[in-house]
Each structure stands twice: as structure tokens, then as C-alpha cells.
Amino acid sequence: MKKTEDFYEKVYEVVRQIPDGKVTSYGAIAKAIGATKSARTVGYAMNNSLKSDAGLPAHRVVNRNGVLTGKHHFNEIDLMQKRLEAEGHVVENDQIKNFQEVFWDPFELY
DNA sequence: CGGATGACGGGTC
DNA sequence: AGACCCGCCATCC
Numbered sequence: 197m198k199k200t201e202d203f204y205e206k207v208y209e210v211v212r213q214i215p216d217g218k219v220t221s222y223g224a225i226a227k228a229i230g231a232t233k234s235a236r237t238v239g240y241a242m243n244n245s246l247k248s249d250a251g252l253p254a255h256r257v258v259n260r261n262g263v264l265t266g267k268h269h270f271n272e273i274d275l276m277q278k279r280l281e282a283e284g285h286v287v288e289n290d291q292i293k294n295f296q297e298v299f300w301d302p303f304e305l306y
Numbered sequence: 307c308g309g310a311t312g313a314c315g316g317g318t319c
Numbered sequence: 320a321g322a323c324c325c326g327c328c329a330t331c332c
Contacts, residue, residue: 200329222314234327239313241329246313259314266313 203233207241210302214256217283218300219292221260228302243269255279262295 206229214220222242223235245252246269255276259265267276267290277287286293 223316226314233329235314236312236326237314237328242313244329254313257313260316264313269313 203229203237204241204244207238208245208250208252210305211242211245211252211254211257213302213305214253215300217285217298219256219258219262219280219285219295219298220300220302221258221262223260224299224301224303225257228306239266242266253279256283258292258295262292262299264290264292 207225210220210225210228221235222238226233226235226238242252242254242257243266245254254266255264255270257266264276264280264287267273270276272278277290280287280292285298292298
């Protein structure tokens with residue numbers, strides 16, 4: 197269990213360091229941490245962070261397609277999209293426009 | 307212990 | 320482009 201919690205911690209740390217106006221993907225986070233876990237586990241960590249109320253900018257984490265796959269986990273369905281739009285992103289059809297341009301690779305931290 | 311589930315990703319058709 | 324499948328791993332039943 198200890199290793200799992202440690203993994204969650206790393207995920208939170210990376211998410212917290214996502215620059216303003218930037219977004220990243222679950223797979224990128226998993227890769228940056230060490231790819232010891234799958235991208236699926238990163239999403240699970242995020243889901244766990246909701247309960248912990250870690251205050252993470254979870255809206256800045258989307259899947260590799262730039263799709264807001266986790267919007268249903270927010271209190272309000274459109275909260276995730278609203279937050280992204282508030283940061284200057286353009287969301288259309290639950291997908292971030294110009295995803296490549298606003299994508300931030302956490303691998304740069306290491 | 308085995309199968310199902312999921313904020314995923316990569317590959318195939 | 321879109322649908323499908325498989326591997327991935329923590330958690331639940």
C-alpha cells in the first residue's frame with residue numbers, strides 16, 4: 197500500500213506543477229513519474245484525489261486526445277470545461293482545441 | 307482467487 | 320476518422 201500512496205503523491209505533485217494555461221495527459225504524467233504504472237492508474241489517483249480534496253487543478257489533466265474524459269467526476273458536469281475556458285482554452289465537443297499547442301509535457305521537470 | 311470496472315494508451319481494421 | 324481490441328494496474332464484489 198505504501199508504494200501506491202507514494203505513486204499518488206507523485207501524481208499530485210506533477211499535476212500541481214502544471215503551468216497556468218497549460219494541460220497535460222494521464223499517460224504523460226505516468227511517463228514522467230517513471231512509467232512504472234499505467235496511465236489508467238494515474239486516472240485512478242485523480243479520482244482518489246477528489247475525495248481527498250487535494251485542491252488539484254484536475255481540469256488541466258485530460259487524455260491523450262485532449263478530451264475531457266473526467267468531466268463527469270466534477271461536482272458540476274461543465275465545471276471542468278468552464279475552468280479550462282477561464283484559463284484561455286477553447287473547448288469544443290468536450291475536446292480541447294489546439295491541444296498540441298497547450299500541451300505541457302511533465303517530462304520537462306526531470 | 308477470479309472477473310468486472312475505470313479520469314488511459316497504443317495498435318489494428 | 321471511428322470502432323474495436325488488448326495490455327495496463329488499483330480497487331471492488
